[in-house]
Amino acid sequence: MAERIYLASPHMSDEGYEMEYIKEAFETNWIAPLGKNVNEFENEFAKKIGSRAAAALSTGTSAIHLALKAVDVGKDDIVFCQSLTFSATANPIIYQNAIPVFIDSDYRTWNMDPDALEEAFEKYPNVKAVIVVHLYGICADLDRIAEICSKHNVPLIEDAAEALGTYYKGRHVGTFGKFGVFSFNGNKIITTSGGGMLVSDDEAKIAKAKFWACQSREQERHYQHNELGYNYRMSNIVAGIGRGQLKVLDQRVAKKKYIFEFYKRELGQLDGVKFMPINDWNEPNYWLSCIFLYGNVKPLDIIIALENENVESRPIWKPMHMQPFFERYDYVGKDISEKIFENGVCLPSDTKISDSDLNRIVYIIKGLWKK
Known part of the structure; x- marks a missing residue:
């Protein structure tokens, strides 16, 4: 392994x-x-x-x-x-x-x-x-x-x-x-x-x-x-x-941005993949690189494929109004948060990650589009 x-x-x-x-x-x-x-x-x-x-x-x-x-x-x-x-x-x-x-x-x-x-x-x-x-x-x-x-x-x-x-x-x-x-x-x-x-x-x-x-x-x-x-x-x-x-916060932000841009370059052209939104007025820290899927490949497909290769990923947060403890409380909206949860994946974003690791990750993910 x-x-x-x-x-x-x-x-x-x-x-x-x-x-x-x-x-x-x-x-x-x-x-x-x-x-x-x-x-x-x-x-x-x-x-x-x-x-x-x-x-x-x-x-x-x-x-x-x-x-x-x-x-x-x-x-x-x-x-x-x-x-x-x-x-x-x-x-x-x-x-x-x-x-x-x-x-x-x-x-x-x-x-x-x-x-x-x-x-x-x-x-x-x-x-x-x-x-x-x-x-x-x-x-x-x-x-x-x-x-x-x-x-x-x-x-x-x-x-x-x-x-x-x-x-x-x-x-x-x-x-x-x-x-x-x-x-x-x-x-x-x-x-x-x-x-x-x-x-x-x-x-x-x-x-x-x-x-x-x-x-x-x-x-x-x-x-x-x-x-x-x-x-x-x-x-x-x-x-x-x-x-x-x-003292090293700026270094960590730079590495997180590098990771995000690597994924976007390598995965951004795949059918049915969108990346988390980066607006003109937003300078994010890119804490986790997240994608939104709208095609045949589903979040669980990516999570399991990576898991099988000893790579950790995670779903997007499950909204609070869907949680058993909080579902009795009111919710105002159009269920967009639910759709982001159901279709989103957090990709590995560890600041100790190497280019070799990143290439390994994108190779696994791209493989799902070849099936």
């Missing part, structure tokens, strides 16, 4: 930046919970994306949770949420005992459809927040979505978990809404092994999020808790990995 090719796996820097920060943490005995690496990772990250403040947290999910709490989402409040996403986008709505209403995507962006969002506001005028996702590192239509949210005076939360290094009209995503959320899970474009970041220009809200993330411990000699708190802060070791990874 040939060596395994992964969809996306952790990729530490060749320069060893991460170990320098980890070593410093060990030598100074700042292992946990906080320390210099956490503070500097927040500062460096905020500067990198152009945000005033950032909170380093244990997961991207916890960042979404605190964002919802920070905009006062509570019991029975309605939150509009993009349906085509991973469940981590929607789960925190339930944590807050709120009610999700799922919004369809459009083919132009694969992300939240502004027309469906406007329709949802007509149906539900009393909305507490909107969560938009930048799926696979490609941008939603932020101009229209932000304008709609502003018109209804509803805060926008950007789930940019998959979109670190992605720009919309020259500005980093995650900085258009009231809050932006990023993930450093093992498969993301940079990783801390696990972790997330909450960003905002509202420095007071970020300070409050940090307070909640540290069990809402008051500044008293004894342990005093006047509010419900959470154990959501990032450790100093994990933050050290993040500081090192941030």
